Amino acid sequence: MAHDVFISYAGEDKAAADAVCAALEAGRCRCWIAPRDVQPSDNWSEAIVSAILQSRLVVLLLSRHANGSPYVPLEAERATGRGIPILPVRVEDVLPGPSLELFLSARHWFDALPPPVVGHLPRLVAAVRGRLTGTGVPVAVPDRPIIHRHKVCLLGSYAVGKTSLVRRFVSSMYSDSYYATLGVRIDKKTITIGQASVALHIWDVAGEEESTSLPASYLAGSQGFLLVVDGTRPKTLDVAVVLAERAERVMGPVPFVALLNKADLADWWALDEATIDDLVRQGWTVVRTSAKTGENVEQAFHTLATRIVGVPS
Ligand SMILES: Nc1nc2c(ncn2[C@@H]2O[C@H](COP(=O)(O)OP(=O)(O)O)[C@@H](O)[C@H]2O)c(=O)[nH]1
Numbered sequence: 001m002a003h004d005v006f007i008s009y010a011g012e013d014k015a016a017a018d019a020v021c022a023a024l025e026a027g028r029c030r031c032w033i034a035p036r037d038v039q040p041s042d043n044w045s046e047a048i049v050s051a052i053l054q055s056r057l058v059v060l061l062l063s064r065h066a067n068g069s070p071y072v073p074l075e076a077e078r079a080t081g082r083g084i085p086i087l088p089v090r091v092e093d094v095l096p097g098p099s100l101e102l103f104l105s106a107r108h109w110f111d112a113l114p115p116p117v118v119g120h121l122p123r124l125v126a127a128v129r130g131r132l133t134g135t136g137v138p139v140a141v142p143d144r145p146i147i148h149r150h151k152v153c154l155l156g157s158y159a160v161g162k163t164s165l166v167r168r169f170v171s172s173m174y175s176d177s178y179y180a181t182l183g184v185r186i187d188k189k190t191i192t193i194g195q196a197s198v199a200l201h202i203w204d205v206a207g208e209e210e211s212t213s214l215p216a217s218y219l220a221g222s223q224g225f226l227l228v229v230d231g232t233r234p235k236t237l238d239v240a241v242v243l244a245e246r247a248e249r250v251m252g253p254v255p256f257v258a259l260l261n262k263a264d265l266a267d268w269w270a271l272d273e274a275t276i277d278d279l280v281r282q283g284w285t286v287v288r289t290s291a292k293t294g295e296n297v298e299q300a301f302h303t304l305a306t307r308i309v310g311v312p313s
C-alpha cells in the first residue's frame with residue numbers, strides 16, 4: 001500500500017514507534033513501519049530502502065538507542081541522499097550523536113518530552129500533517145541553541161580555485177602559489193543564519209584530475225555542494241556540467257551554487273554569457289567570485305548553507 005511516512009526507530013523504542021504509527025494512521029497519515037510492513041517474501045534491507053524512497057517524510061524517533069543504532073543513521077542517510085525530509089521526534093532528552101548529527105536539521109525537531117510519547121501525539125499528528133500538506137503547522141523547537149551540521153563538498157576541474165576559496169572562507173587567507181591538494185581535507189566553519197548556527201563541514205579533494213572520477217564516498221552524505229568554474233577557462237564550465245549531473249545521480253537533488261571564480265581576472269574572462277544564462281534558466285544559482293580579492297566568497301557559502309537549511313535569506 002502506498003504510504004507517506006516512513007518511521008525510523010531503534011528496536012528498543014518499538015512501543016513508542018508503534019504508538020506514533022497508530023496515532024498517525026488514525027490521523028489519516030499513511031505509514032510504513034518495520035517489521036509490520038515487511039512482506040515475508042521481501043529482502044529485509046531492500047524493503048527498508050525502497051520504503052524510504054517511496055516516502056515523503058521520515059519520522060525518526062531520536063533517543064539514546066537511536067544514537068547507538070546501526071540502522072537508524074543508515075536510514076537517515078538514505079533519506080537525506082534522496083532529499084526526503086526527516087522529522088526528528090525526540091522521545092528522550094538527548095542530542096543527535098555523531099552518527100546522526102550530520103543528517104538531522106534541528107530546525108524541525110519535535111520534542112515529545114517529557115515522556116511518555118502518548119501525551120504528545122495529537123501535536124505530533126498535526127505537525128506531520130502540516131509537513132505533508134505544506135500548511136506549516138509550527139513544530140516545537142527546542143530551547144537550547146540550534147546547531148545544524150552539514151557536509152558540503154567542493155566540485156570542479158583542477159586549478160579552478162576550490163582550495164583557495166575554502167581557505168579564503170575559512171581563514172581569510174589567499175596565496176598565489178599553486179598547491180595541488182593531496183587526499184581529502186575537511187575544514188569546518190560555523191556561520192549564523194537567522195536564529196540558527198550552521199556548522200559547515202567542507203570537503204575539498206585532491207584535484208589532479210577532472211574530479212569526474214571522484215569516489216562516491218566523497219559525495220555521499222553531502223547536503224549540498226559548490227561547483228567551481230574558472231572564468232578564464234571555458235572548458236571548466238563543461239566539466240562543471242558533467243560534475244553536476246554525476247553529483248545529482250549520487251546525492252539526489254541537493255542544493256548547489258555554481259561559482260564563476262577568478263572574477264578579478266576581468267581581462268582574461270572567457271565564459272560565454274549565453275551559456276551561463278541558459279544554466280540560470282535551468283535553475284542554477286550562479287555567483288561570480290574571487291578567492292584572491294574575497295569578492296562574494298562569504299556570500300556564496302552563505303547562499304548554499306541557507307538553501308540547505310531551508311530558511312529564506
Ligand atoms: N587570480 C586568481 N587566481 C586564483 C583565484 N582562485 C585561485 N586562484 C589561483 O588558481 C590556482 C589554483 O587554485 P587552487 O585553489 O589550488 O585550485 P584547485 O585545484 O581547484 O583547488 C592557484 O594558483 C591560485 O592561486 C582567484 O580568484 N583569482
Ligand SMILES: [Mg+2]
Nearest residue numbers: 162163181207
Ligand atoms: Mg585543491
